[in-house]
């Protein structure tokens with residue numbers, strides 16, 4: 001049975017390079033890599049060698065005959081990427097040899113020129129920082145110092161990834177390996193801009209790579225968001241993951257219904273955690289304070305509301321499958337998916353999402369009486385216009401997107417989950433429109449001028465999108481340019 005990539009895939013492409021028969025796509029040099037929601041094994045070509053399993057840092061690849069029930073759907077999802085699945089049979093209209101070649105495996109080349117020992121600072125220790133460090137440490141004469149403001153490393157892989165996503169969180173083992181390299185030093189509890197100025201940092205190192213992430217959330221500009229009982233998903237995630245900045249962000253869970261505005265993967269994470277079996281959560285890394293609060297929670301329903309229709313839902317297919325086939329109880333009201341057919345949609349990932357939403361709309365939670373156990377409702381096509389309430393939020397008023405039809409959904413807790421945002425770093429040019437440090441392919445730029453010795457990577461470079469593994473290719477680009485600048489003699493000039 002061919003191997004199958006499942007929900008935990010975070011797109012770092014390690015498996016691509018391990019596969020001897022080029023059957024995992026898209027590869028980083030194929031056009032759709034940047035927008036793919038996961039990678040896929042071609043079942044027609046896989047020779048079941050298992051090499052990809054050892055390469056995957058998050059245990060996302062499973063031999064077909066060992067797929068757990070909750071992941072069975074992923075066999076079709078992998079096959080569908082290469083053609084069609086009809087009546088459970090995968091068909092392959094695109095001959096394998098017509099596809100783009102395997103992503104080239106390039107042996108790291110020793111960088112020439114520049115100082116004998118290259119001393120590089122990285123600000124932050126999240127995924128983008130650790131992938132950047134890994135790339136730099138392939139050069140024997142590089143020394144890396146990582147500066148992290150918190151007392152524990154690895155950024156959102158520790159404080160963002162949901163506690164019940166234990167496979168994904170295991171990517172921290174990979175970062176631990178990088179941290180064990182003899183040429184890296186990680187300084188915790190050290191905030192650049194507070195404990196050390198950026199100017200000092202730049203004078204101490206040949207180059208600085210800023211990998212500080214996008215730590216704040218986008219604010220929803222509607223009346224009522226300041227009411228008590230409204231908070232960002234960012235703060236809720238920080239709270240249940242024990243982030244020191246959000247210790248006091250515990251929500252009031254004495255209400256029966258929660259509304260989540262926005263339907264990206266973060267919205268699904270918070271909805272899942274608020275409705276999860278607390279005894280199962282107790283086996284995870286969730287903060288003990290959050291666990292205690294969830295144990296006495298009165299929440300029975302979490303409504304996740306997207307402003308656009310189901311075909312434009314921001315959550316990804318692997319996460320929807322995880323929700324539908326995992327422990328969650330999920331409801332989609334039939335009228336929310338009425339008139340939209342998977343058959344009319346060319347994009348196989350979107351078509352699969354629509355088909356699954358239709359399937360959910362036929363399940364017991366959607367067709368039967370209101371479930372007794374906590375459940376999640378996925379709602380679409382509603383634009384929020386006001387949080388209603390007098391001092392305390394009591395609900396959200398929406399209009400049906402594109403119409404003037406109004407609807408108020410009552411709720412005692414309102415979570416805004418409309419995306420993250422980078423914050424400006426004093427002394428560095430900031431692009432306010434995108435919330436990123438201004439850069440071209442990782443080189444910081446001020447207008448038309450490159451700022452020598454200053455680089456960026458991760459969410460503060462490209463904006464708050466993509467998976468953990470996306471930062472690997474992103475950091476690869478930044479570090480390639482940094483090393484090219486070493487060879488061009490640019491860095492030694494600022495040391």
Ligand SMILES: Cc1cc2nc3c(=O)[nH]c(=O)nc-3n(C[C@H](O)[C@H](O)[C@H](O)COP(=O)(O)OP(=O)(O)OC[C@H]3O[C@@H](n4cnc5c(N)ncnc54)[C@H](O)[C@@H]3O)c2cc1C
Pocket residue numbers: 009010123124125126127128129147148149150153154155156157159160161162165168190191192193211212213214215237266269420457458459460465466467468469471
């Ligand atoms: C809630 C949530 C859940 C997610 N779940 C998943 C998932 O399940 N799977 C997946 O593939 N992707 C997931 N992602 C996406 C993934 O976490 C991001 O792609 C990734 O973490 C971005 O990495 P980064 O290094 O740019 O930023 P971050 O991970 O935010 O790291 C930035 C680091 O910089 C530090 N820092 C900031 N400023 C300073 C300073 N001045 N001095 C010193 N240190 C500083 C911060 O403390 C932090 O440690 C999730 C994202 C979120 C928000």
Ligand SMILES: NC(=O)c1ccc[n+]([C@@H]2O[C@H](COP(=O)([O-])OP(=O)(O)OC[C@H]3O[C@@H](n4cnc5c(N)ncnc54)[C@H](OP(=O)(O)O)[C@@H]3O)[C@@H](O)[C@H]2O)c1
Pocket residue numbers: 220221261262263264265266267269306307308312313314315316319383384417418419420464465466467
């Ligand atoms: N398991 C995982 O792999 C995982 C888990 C968590 C996060 N992540 C990744 O981390 C990134 C961030 O996730 P995210 O969920 O924070 O962001 P996101 O995917 O960008 O979703 C943001 C949501 O907010 C909505 N929105 C934005 N502005 C709005 C407004 N003014 N009013 C109403 N709705 C608004 C968007 O709607 P529109 O689409 O209409 O703009 C969208 O539904 C994503 O790339 C995500 O995939 C991955």
Ligand code: SF4
Pocket residue numbers: 003018019020021022023024041045046047048049050051052053
């Ligand atoms: S099992 Fe072997 S052939 Fe199949 S996808 Fe993995 S590495 Fe490729």
Ligand code: SF4
Pocket residue numbers: 005008009010011012013014015016039055056057058059060061469
């Ligand atoms: S996480 Fe990386 S190695 Fe694992 S399946 Fe996804 S792309 Fe491949």
